[in-house]
Amino acid sequence: MKVMEMRDGWGIEHIVPGTRPDPGPPGPRDVLIRFEAASLNYRDLVMAQHGYGRMGALPFIPLSDGAGRVIATGAEVTRFTVGDLVCPTFLQGWISGPLRESYRGTTMGGDIDGAVRDFGIFPEAALVRAPHGWTAREAATLPCAAVTAWNAVICNGTKPGDVMVTQGTGGVSLFALQFAKLAGATVVITSSSDAKLDRAKAIGADIGINYKSHPEWSRVVRERIGRGADLVIELGGAATLDQSVRAVRASGTISMIGVVGGGSATLELGRVVTQAVRLVAATCGSREMFEDMVRAIDTHGIKPAIDDKVYAFSEVADSLRALGKGAHFGKICLENR
Numbered sequence: 001m002k003v004m005e006m007r008d009g010w011g012i013e014h015i016v017p018g019t020r021p022d023p024g025p026p027g028p029r030d031v032l033i034r035f036e037a038a039s040l041n042y043r044d045l046v047m048a049q050h051g052y053g054r055m056g057a058l059p060f061i062p063l064s065d066g067a068g069r070v071i072a073t074g075a076e077v078t079r080f081t082v083g084d085l086v087c088p089t090f091l092q093g094w095i096s097g098p099l100r101e102s103y104r105g106t107t108m109g110g111d112i113d114g115a116v117r118d119f120g121i122f123p124e125a126a127l128v129r130a131p132h133g134w135t136a137r138e139a140a141t142l143p144c145a146a147v148t149a150w151n152a153v154i155c156n157g158t159k160p161g162d163v164m165v166t167q168g169t170g171g172v173s174l175f176a177l178q179f180a181k182l183a184g185a186t187v188v189i190t191s192s193s194d195a196k197l198d199r200a201k202a203i204g205a206d207i208g209i210n211y212k213s214h215p216e217w218s219r220v221v222r223e224r225i226g227r228g229a230d231l232v233i234e235l236g237g238a239a240t241l242d243q244s245v246r247a248v249r250a251s252g253t254i255s256m257i258g259v260v261g262g263g264s265a266t267l268e269l270g271r272v273v274t275q276a277v278r279l280v281a282a283t284c285g286s287r288e289m290f291e292d293m294v295r296a297i298d299t300h301g302i303k304p305a306i307d308d309k310v311y312a313f314s315e316v317a318d319s320l321r322a323l324g325k326g327a328h329f330g331k332i333c334l335e336n337r
Contacts, residue, residue, distance in 0.1 A: 001118035004316045007059035010050035015062065015317040023121045028076040030121050033068035033086060036136035038115040038313070040323050040332040041065060041144045041171065047110060048320055055110045062316065063334075064090050064108040066115025067130060067139035077124045085130040088115070089287050090144045092126040096288040108143070115140070116313045116334065128290045131297045141304040141331040142293075144284055145171035150293040152233055152255035152282040153179040160184030163225050165247055166233040167240055169196040171331040172257055174305040176233045177205055179293075182300055188229065190217055196329055203305060218246035228252055238266075245271055253278040305330030312337045 005018040026032045044063050047056060070084045080086060091099075093106035105111045113120075130139035149172050158164060162185040166173045169191050180187050181204040188207040189200045197208030207224050209217045221229055228249030234241060234256045244254050245268065254277060272279070296302075307328040311319040313336050323332055 002313075003061050003113075003117040004313055005059045005061050006048065010048070010058070012045075012048050012317050012320050015048070015320075017314060018059065020117065023119050026072055026074045026077075026121050028074040029124055030074045031070055031077055031080055031086070031124050031127055032072040032119060032121050033088075033127075034071050034119055034336075035066050035068040035115050035117060036085075036336050037068075037140040038063045038066040038316075038334045038336075039137075039140040039145070039171070040319055040334075042323065043144070044109060044114075045320050045323055052110065055107070061113035061115075061117050062109055062320075063114040063116050064110065065140055065143045065145070066108075067136040067142075068120070069136070071119075073124075079124045080127065080129065085134070085136060085139055086127045087130060087139055087143050087290075088120065088122050089126050089128060089290060090147065090284045091286075092123070094284075094286045095125060096286050099283055099286075116316050116336075118336065126287070128287060128294060131294050134303075137306065137310065137333045137335060138304050140333060141171060141175075141306065143290070145331065146175045146304070147285040147290050147293060148172050148257055148282050149175035149179055149233075150296075151285040151289055152176060152257055153231070154183065154293075154296075155282075155285070155289065156231060156253055156255055156280070158183040158185050158231055162186070162230040163188065163227075164231045164233065165190070165221055165229045165244075167235040167244075169193075169200055169305075169329050170235070171305070173233065173235060174200065174203065174330050177203065178302050179296075180231075182296060182302070185230075186225070188221055188225070199305075199329055216243065216246075218243045221247045231255060233257060241267060245275075245277060248275070248277055251276045251278070253280060256281045307332050310335060 093103040164180040165188040166176045189205040190209045190211045192212045232244040232254045234244045311334045
């Protein structure tokens with residue numbers, strides 16, 4: 001089968017076409033899929049640069065998020081049939097309950113080869129059926145970004161009347177926007193681009209703040225809302241955490257997801273303690289969360305925000321470079337052409 005793989009060194013420049021043997025017939029509880037699409041997350045860029053230390057070994061097939069069609073099932077498989085559109089879960093070992101250390105070592109596009117390949121065999125327990133009527137490109141946006149947003153927003157108990165702030169217009173942030181609106185919340189979104197803020201408002205954002213024009217955007221949040229936010233989706237890391245702490249209300253929650261602006265932050269602990277700020281992390285989610293999310297998508301007819309430029313699997317290096325530039329809106333997707 002055809003693959004795109006990183007070999008002879010780490011770095012985007014080392015991603016080249018390759019071939020692997022076609023996978024054999026699936027085991028009794030396994031499912032063989034043909035990948036039709038994939039999507040990018042910031043972690044894929046970090047992974048390509050070997051930024052997760054010992055995770056991954058060369059040669060390595062990148063990208064954690066993909067969707068494909070079932071083409072064969074093992075004799076004992078009961079959850080899927082040939083022709084189903086499915087997504088492998090991000091953490092293959094995390095079925096339900098809280099994240100545990102034992103699930104480490106089961107990440108797609110990290111410890112396990114990723115999605116830019118023709119075929120893959122997966123345990124049926126590590127697959128989720130795509131939402132009804134979705135294309136493979138749309139479904140490929142879900143495993144990491146959407147589930148992480150679901151975990152951060154819905155699993156943190158967002159309810160009608162709450163105020164949520166989310167940062168930027170990438171995949172996680174826009175899914176967080178959509179899920180918060182489902183829950184009945186008011187959504188504030190930040191970006192450096194007024195044009196992107198307008199697009200975010202078109203899919204439901206109530207307030208947009210340009211953080212270039214307003215570096216202390218936490219002040220604008222409090223001025224516009226009249227109080228602090230109940231939930232802040234923290235994606236910037238060191239560059240934005242102080243503003244998130246200033247934007248959240250007393251006893252509010254900051255859900256730490258990304259560290260795009262740096263992984264080491266100086267935090268004003270006095271404010272955190274006196275305001276009883278709850279700082280939690282959302283590291284993707286379980287298969288059970290994924291399935292709950294798909295049911296909500298089916299019920300409410302949500303569609304993902306996908307960037308206008310769609311790449312071929314063979315252009316994965318170019319797509320990662322585009323991700324690094326940050327000019328996209330929503331998810332950057334690839335198709336197996």
